[in-house]
Amino acid sequence: MKWLNIQTLWEKDLGKEIRKGLSYRKMFNNFSDSQTEYIFRSLNQPFVRSLAVRYGHIDSPSDLIGKVLGRGFDLASPGSIIG
Structure with a gap:
């Protein structure tokens, strides 16, 4: 009974975090090499870094990914930063 509660x-x-992570991983697996390189280069942009400082947490990385995507940063297309 105690095991069930744990x-x-x-x-x-x-x-929920694991399901989100798997979903993001599936998306990431479909990226081309140039898209992957673009993502890693873009992570050093000031607005992405400020979001990481504010929202980044080791136990819930999907929160940060959601914030980045919600700010108009399209991970799938190079050059797609909207704002």
């Missing part, structure tokens, strides 16, 4: 709490806490 498992339920773990799944509730981390399950």
